Each structure stands twice: as structure tokens, then as C-alpha cells.
Amino acid sequence: MPEGMIVKALAGFYYVRTAERVYQCKARGVFKKRGISPLVGDRIRFTPIGGQEGVIEEILPRSVELIRPPIANVDLAILVFSYREPELNLRLLDRMLVLIEKAELQTVIVLSKMDLLEQEMDMESVSDTYRTMGYPVHLVSSNNGIGFDELRVFLNGKISVVAGQSGVGKSSLLNAMFPELELKMGEVSQKLGRGRHTTRHVELIEIGPDSFIADTPGFSQLDFGDIQPAELDSYFRDISLQSQDCYYRGCQHDREEDCAVRKAVSDGQLNELRYQHYLEFLKEVRETKEGRY
Ligand SMILES: Nc1nc2c(ncn2[C@@H]2O[C@H](COP(=O)(O)OP(=O)(O)O)[C@@H](O)[C@H]2O)c(=O)[nH]1
Ligand SMILES: [Mg+2]
Ligand SMILES: [Zn+2]
Numbered sequence: 001m002p003e004g005m006i007v008k009a010l011a012g013f014y015y016v017r018t019a020e021r022v023y024q025c026k027a028r029g030v031f032k033k034r035g036i037s038p039l040v041g042d043r044i045r046f047t048p049i050g051g052q053e054g055v056i057e058e059i060l061p062r063s064v065e066l067i068r069p070p071i072a073n074v075d076l077a078i079l080v081f082s083y084r085e086p087e088l089n090l091r092l093l094d095r096m097l098v099l100i101e102k103a104e105l106q107t108v109i110v111l112s113k114m115d116l117l118e119q120e121m122d123m124e125s126v127s128d129t130y131r132t133m134g135y136p137v138h139l140v141s142s143n144n145g146i147g148f149d150e151l152r153v154f155l156n157g158k159i160s161v162v163a164g165q166s167g168v169g170k171s172s173l174l175n176a177m178f179p180e181l182e183l184k185m186g187e188v189s190q191k192l193g194r195g196r197h198t199t200r201h202v203e204l205i206e207i208g209p210d211s212f213i214a215d216t217p218g219f220s221q222l223d224f225g226d227i228q229p230a231e232l233d234s235y236f237r238d239i240s241l242q243s244q245d246c247y248y249r250g251c252q253h254d255r256e257e258d259c260a261v262r263k264a265v266s267d268g269q270l271n272e273l274r275y276q277h278y279l280e281f282l283k284e285v286r287e288t289k290e291g292r293y
Contacts, residue, residue, distance in 0.1 A: 001045045001057060007204040007212070009040050009070075014056060016046055017206075025054040039065065040202045040214065041072035041159055064103060066161070069202050069216040073159055076106045078151075080164035080173065082113040083123065089165065090126070094236075094277040096163065097135075101235035102227060108136045108154055112169040115141040129271050133237040142169055142176040152177060159204065160213045174215050178207055229286050233261075236278055238270055254279060 004016035004023065016023045025046055027038050036059065038044060043060040062072045077100050081093055093109070100107045109130055111123060127137040136154070140147035154160075162170045174181060204212040229252060233239050239261050243251060247258030253275075264270035 002048060003043060003045050003060075005204070005212075006038055006040050006042045006044060007206075008201065009038070010201050014038055014044075016044060016054065016056070021052070023048060023052060023054040025056050027056045031056070031059075039070050039072040040204055041074060043073065064105065066103065069161060069163070069214065071161055071202055071204075071214060071216075074105060074161050074214075075158040076108065076154065076160040078108050078110055078160055078162045080110045080112055080162060080168045080170050082116075082164075082168040083111060084113060084116045086165055086167055088126070090273060091277055091280075092165065094274060095281065098224065098227070098232070098235040098281065101237070106158075108138060108151070110138050110140055110151065110173070112140050112142065112173060114139045114146060115143045129274070135237075140173060142172040145176060148177045155207060155211055155213060157208075157210050158212075160211075162213065162215050171215055174205075174213065181205055181207070224281065224285050224288065227285050229282060229289065232278070232282055232285055236274065238274055239278055242270055252282060254282060 002018055004018040006014045007017045007022065008015040012026070014025045014027060016025045023046065031037065038056055038059055039062075042062065044056050045058040045060070046054040046056045048054045064074050065072050066074060077096075079093065079096050079100070081088055088111070097107070111127065114123070117123060123139060127139065130137050138147050138151045140151065162174065164170050202214050202216055204214050207213050227235070230250060233243050233253060239253065242261045242264040243253065245260035246253065246256065247260075248256050251259055251261070253259050253261035261270065261275070265272055265275045
């Protein structure tokens, strides 16, 4: 039975890519019965029908499964944040990083619209903060064509998903990096009868050998799901590093005595804004937990 990868899901059809072509497939009814839905990014086995269509018979095991955007087997998340319009939102960046760490995804932070930057140094402390934690940070401008080359290298051989608020320049970035894709993305939106920039369904676009990218409407919902208060610090790379030296093993770094994290903040070893976000998120996951039980 042939194998392929789902590159698009739309109106009950799954578009399955093999080395030769794309098949328009339906899923066996049994999936629905079991409460399983095939996802974009899924590797599947299918029965071809008449050369262009088929029926999905089996979903191969997933390495990663994201809910919003609904996509499987992602290797890399590209988090796009604009310097201005909309204003750089570090709270949202830290929130996304928690979800990324939880999902164990590789990630790249892209700071966009650098042509709007008035002073170089405005961005330096931000990029330094995240680079120190081991996250690659790329400063780009789609208007000026700055910063693409290194970013492209990251995408080789991977399934990547681009995420970020609406208007930060995700589609512009993809079009600027891969000019030949513009047509494809335009085509898809036209067929849907929506504006050129509406990217509402998830689709994997081939950008090179074994390299695919999905332009998504962004992580529309960013709640922390089932994250427990005790695990939150492990999703902050900088905080979890400091927490090795906390006196209490289960220290949650808000009120405890001899907390190495709080000490690091007051010593200037740990970014204060990151710690503030940690405290906010901790409150949120505690409240969610109380509400649930
Ligand atoms: N100044 C500036 N504007 C940009 C840049 N990239 C995108 N934009 C503008 O930002 C708006 C949103 O861009 P778009 O790519 O649709 O954002 P998306 O919603 O994240 O896909 C559009 O008006 C773009 O022209 C950039 O590098 N510099
Ligand atoms: Mg877009
Ligand atoms: Zn502590």
C-alpha cells in the first residue's frame, strides 16, 4: 500500500503527497468512529482509486501533534514577532515558548519589520536575552530583504510551522524568502474566494527536498492546557537553570525561602521581565487547576 504525507486538509478531503503526485483522499469511516482525525503533516498509508483519488487506511505514528494549528510531525516552530505594527509583545513570546518547550519543538525566533527600527540598540537587549537561553534569533525585514539567508538554512529537511499574531508579517516573510511560492499561496486563497492574505486552512508547502513549511493563522488559542504549576519552571530555560540551586526541591519561586531564582532576579542574573511573565503564568495555571478540580 502506498505511503504519503498529508499536505492539506480542506472540506473533508485530505491532499496526500507522494513522490509522484498529490492524491485527493477521504479518510476511512473507522477513524471518525475512534475519534481520530488525520492531520496535515501525517504520514499515512492509502488505497489509490483511479489514479488521482484515494482512501486513507492507516496513520503512521506521530512524533509531534499540535492542536492549534492542527498539524502533526512538526520539527521546527518559527515564531514571528514584529518590532512595530503590532508592537513587540514579549509576554506573548514567552507564552509561546512555554508551549513550544512543552511540545519539545525546535524553535527559531524571528523579529520582523526591522526597517521600522530607529536605533539598533533597541533590539539588542531583546535578542541577547533569548540568544543567551539558546534560542536562535533572526532579525529580518521583508521590505528590505534583510536576514533571510541564515534563516533558510534552518528550514532544510524539516517540517516547519510559522506562527505569530496576525499582521506581524508571516506571509510577507514567506513570500520574500521564497518568491516562487507567491503564486501558489495566491492560488489557494483565490480558490477559497477570500483575500490574498487569508491563510485560514493549514497547508504544507514544499520549499525544497524534504522541506515543507506551513503558514498558519497563528496560534489562535494559547491556553496552557494541562500544564501543572510544578512543571512550569521547566519550560523557562533561564529559570530552570537557576532553580537547580533552590533550597526546596519543589520550589515554585514565588514565595519560598532560599530561592535561587528570586536571588538571581535581584542580582540582575535573570531577566526581570521573564520572571514577571513566569509569575503571571504561574498564577494562571494555578487558577486553571483550582477551577478544574
Ligand atoms: N515595514 C514593514 N512592513 C511589513 C513587513 N512585512 C510585512 N509588512 C506589512 O505588514 C502587514 C501584514 O503583513 P502580512 O505578511 O500579511 O502579516 P501576517 O498576518 O503575519 O501574514 C502588511 O501590510 C505588510 O505590508 C516589513 O518587513 N516591514
Ligand atoms: Mg498571513
Ligand atoms: Zn526557587
